[in-house]
Structure formats: structure tokens, C-alpha cells
Amino acid sequence: MQDQRRTIEPDWYRVSFDALYPIIYAHRTVEAAREDAYFSIQETGIERSDVVLDLCCGNGRHMAHLLKKTDRVVGLDYSPHLLKLARRSLGGRACLVRADMRCQPFQGIFDVVVNYFTSFGYFPSEEENLMAVQGLAGALKPGGRFFIDYFNRSYTEKNLEPSTVRNHEDYEIREHRWIDLESDRINKTTVVFKGGQEISRSGESVRLYSDSEFESLLAKGGLRVERIFGDYSGADCCDPTQPRMIVVGHKA
Numbered sequence: 001m002q003d004q005r006r007t008i009e010p011d012w013y014r015v016s017f018d019a020l021y022p023i024i025y026a027h028r029t030v031e032a033a034r035e036d037a038y039f040s041i042q043e044t045g046i047e048r049s050d051v052v053l054d055l056c057c058g059n060g061r062h063m064a065h066l067l068k069k070t071d072r073v074v075g076l077d078y079s080p081h082l083l084k085l086a087r088r089s090l091g092g093r094a095c096l097v098r099a100d101m102r103c104q105p106f107q108g109i110f111d112v113v114v115n116y117f118t119s120f121g122y123f124p125s126e127e128e129n130l131m132a133v134q135g136l137a138g139a140l141k142p143g144g145r146f147f148i149d150y151f152n153r154s155y156t157e158k159n160l161e162p163s164t165v166r167n168h169e170d171y172e173i174r175e176h177r178w179i180d181l182e183s184d185r186i187n188k189t190t191v192v193f194k195g196g197q198e199i200s201r202s203g204e205s206v207r208l209y210s211d212s213e214f215e216s217l218l219a220k221g222g223l224r225v226e227r228i229f230g231d232y233s234g235a236d237c238c239d240p241t242q243p244r245m246i247v248v249g250h251k252a
């Protein structure tokens with residue numbers, strides 16, 4: 001366990017979303033994204049004429065649903081592996097861009113920016129996490145709306161499973177999780193085995209935010225929070241029974 005903890009590099013996000021991501025997160029499918037996408041469409045009021053950015057779009061599983069509402073959806077991600085899968089599943093219907101969310105290239109052109117499934121808080125310093133917020137805000141038109149689906153800190157702390165073992169096809173996936181209160185982060189190492197042989201070892205480290213901390217980080221970047229939900233049924237956040245912290249608001 002101690003050895004595995006040492007394997008998480010500060011720039012883990014550059015390499016952890018690789019070709020094995022679809023195995024490790026096999027349950028995160030286009031079908032599983034349907035409810036999230038429709039909830040975000042409803043809460044941000046996406047209309048047919050809106051231009052939408054899926055920031056950290058991954059394999060495009062939410063874009064598949066967003067594209068039913070508007071033709072004008074752009075997906076941005078850093079992982080060439082996941083962008084390739086998005087291209088394969090969406091074909092020519094979507095515009096896909098490879099960029100780092102800290103310095104994304106768009107300025108003031110989107111009506112709505114969406115960010116699903118904890119695609120935030122990855123950077124080791126708060127300056128860099130703020131750069132990601134500023135990037136999101138910068139991409140929005142004045143008054144543009146945003147939707148960020150993050151985890152609820154109190155739920156995560158209460159329900160942390162330190163070790164799990166799962167199987168998918170021929171693969172065994174062993175995950176170890178721990179909270180480091182000194183750095184205020186939740187960390188995870190994932191080791192994948194195939195045929196009894198270790199084939200991959202990766203790490204993830206994500207910042208723990210309370211709702212008020214998150215709201216003030218967003219405010220520093222020029223984003224105003226309107227509502228925070230605890231799950232995709234629209235429950236209030238953020239007591240320890242609600243798994244998510246889904247933040248909806250607009251560019252101030």
C-alpha cells in the first residue's frame with residue numbers, strides 16, 4: 001500500500017486517462033450518461049441554438065446526448081486515447097479539440113459549458129485549479145451558464161472504500177483509496193492485471209472541496225453559483241447522504 005501511494009505523480013492526469021480507461025471505467029457508458037446529460041440540459045436551459053462546450057469530454061458519452069438537443073457541441077479533452085474513442089462513436093457530428101483545460105483556446109463563444117464526472121481539481125496547486133476555472137469562465141459568453149458535476153466531500157469521506165477488487169472481461173482491477181488531509185486530497189491507485197500478470201499501474205489525486213470552498217474558488221474565477229444539487233434527481237446538497245456536488249450557475 002505504502003509503495004502504491006508513492007506512485008502518484010503531480011501530473012498524473014497526463015497519463016492516467018489512457019487506453020485502459022475504458023476497461024477501468026467500463027460502467028461509465030453512453031447509456032449511463034443519459035440521465036446526467038438530460039439533467040444538465042434541463043438545469044442550464046440548453047436550447048437548440050446554443051453553443052455548448054463539454055470540458056473534459058472524455059470518450060464523448062455525454063456529447064452523444066447533448067447533440068440531440070443542439071448541433072453545436074464542442075468536446076475538449078487532453079487524452080488522445082479518449083478523443084479517439086469520441087471521434088469513433090460520434091463520427092463527424094462533433095467538433096473535438098485536444099487542449100489542457102488550464103489554457104483552453106476559446107474566448108467568450110459558448111452559451112453553456114458542462115463538466116461531468118469529477119473532471120476538475122486535478123492540479124497540485126490551487127493556482128492551477130483556479131486557472132482551470134478561469135479557462136471555463138473565459139470560454140463562456142457574458143452571462144453564459146455552467147454545470148459542474150463534482151463529488152460531495154462529506155459523502156466521500158464517510159463512504160470511502162479503502163480497497164476494492166473488480167473484474168471486467170479478462171481483467172482484474174485493484175483499487176486503493178485514501179484521504180490525505182494535509183493536502184486536502186483524495187488519492188487512488190489502480191493496478192490492472194490480465195491473466196494474473198500486472199499490466200498497468202496508475203494513480204489519481206483530486207482536491208477535496210467543501211461546497212463553500214468550491215463556491216469561493218468559482219467566484220475568484222468569475223463564476224456565480226445559483227444552485228447546488230446532491231444528485232441527479234435534483235436533491236439538495238451537501239449533507240453526507242448525497243453523493244455529488246452538482247453546481248449550476250452563470251458567468252458573473
Ligand SMILES: C[S@@+](CC[C@H](N)C(=O)[O-])C[C@H]1O[C@@H](n2cnc3c(N)ncnc32)[C@H](O)[C@@H]1O
Binds near residue numbers: 014028077082122
Ligand atoms: C474522470 S474523466 C471524465 C470524462 C468524461 N467527462 C466522462 O464523464 O466520461 C476526466 C477527463 O478529464 C480529462 N483531463 C484530465 N486532465 C485534463 C486537462 N489538464 N485538460 C483537459 N482535460 C483533462 C481526462 O482526459 C478525462 O477524459
